[in-house]
Amino acid sequence: MNNYTNCFLSRSVLKSVKLGGFRKRIFILLLTITMGCETIVDIDIPMDKPLLVVSSSLDTDGWPKLRLTYSKHILDNASGYHQVVNGQVHIQENDGPWILMEKNEVDGLVTYRTLDLFLKENHTYTYRIQVSGYDELLLSEHTPKKVPIKEVRFNGTRNVQEWNTEQDVTVIFDDPLGRNFYELSIFTYLSVDLGTDSYGNPIQYQVAGNANFVPKNPVYETDYYSEQTLLFDDRLFDGEEAIMDLLIQGTIMEDTYEGEVYFNLKSVTESYYQYHTTSALQDWNDGDPFAQPVQVYSNIPKGLGILMGSTLDIFQYK
Secondary structure, eight states: OEEEEEEEOOOOOOBOOOBTTBOOOOOBOOOOOOOEEEEEEEOOOOOOOOOEEEEEEEESSSOOEEEEEEOOOTTOOOSSOEEOOSOEEEEEETTEEEEEEEEEOTTSOEEEEOSSOOOOTTOEEEEEEEOTTSOOEEEEEEOOOOOOEEEEEEEEEEEEETTEEEEEEEEEEEOOSSOOEEEEEEEEEEEEEEEEOTTSOEEEEEEEEEOOEEESSGGGOOTTSOTTEEEEESTTSTTSEEEEEEEEESSTTSTTOEEEEEEEEEEEOHHHHHHHHHHHHHHHHTTOTTSOOOOOOOOOTTSEEEEEEEEEEEEEEO
16 A cells, blocks of 8 residues: 655745835735645555356246356456356256356347246255356255136226226235245236227227236335335235235226237246346436435355246136
8 A cells, every 4th residue: 555645835925015205014924824735655455366256046936047257346347247258067957957048148248048938936056166267056945836817806096087997806815824035027918999090990009018017005015116016025915815906007907909918927036036126126226415325235255146936827817
């Protein structure tokens, strides 16, 4: 560490002035001392060995995929990720290990994946990750059981403002015993016939995408999470029938539309719940100088990142 200080000093002068025929000296003493000090300190910040960063979501009815990178130094201004290539990644299930091969994705990043293993619900999977210069990582996650939606009730539409409506909907499912976590979303693929144009061609208005909605119970509502997904636990209905009352923006449940509305209920692991909750809260607080810092959840020993899992149930409402 180097340290030095520059200081600057200025003084006024003594003046003698003659007034008329009188020899009279007026002494004006202006003694101004101005000191300006600038301290420059050089601090050597150690360049520690980067950590391995693992990101993988074991989503059932799909194939395992894992992203592997190195962590960034606090002063690293690179916009991209420092990717791990030539790593060895295996996934273990009851029947034996499978090798995940490197694959270049559309976004330019490298992932490790295999199409030889189809992920199933209520199973434990273990990754074995080997990278030169690092200790071997053994990471395990148990995929949750599927929790099916029993019923979706449409309770009617109400006008909030002149051009704004909400639809009252209830989603019902049975919560298994034990602590469970869920993510709910609503996908629409609808169309309505608006007649024909001046040439006689039919005009259709189509609605496709995730719907915006909020829970009636404020316990489940958070400012920092998207209005198109609801992430929650079973603390209010542990082991009982869950009744989720929602208000959906728009009129997607009306008979004027043709098509389908899909209610997607994901059973997710606690790591999924913790990761998405903390990362969403960090994004919400970004740029707020008065917000407390948020540490994003990580469950990778001797490294960073997340290994999580989910199992999806889809209820089609016609």
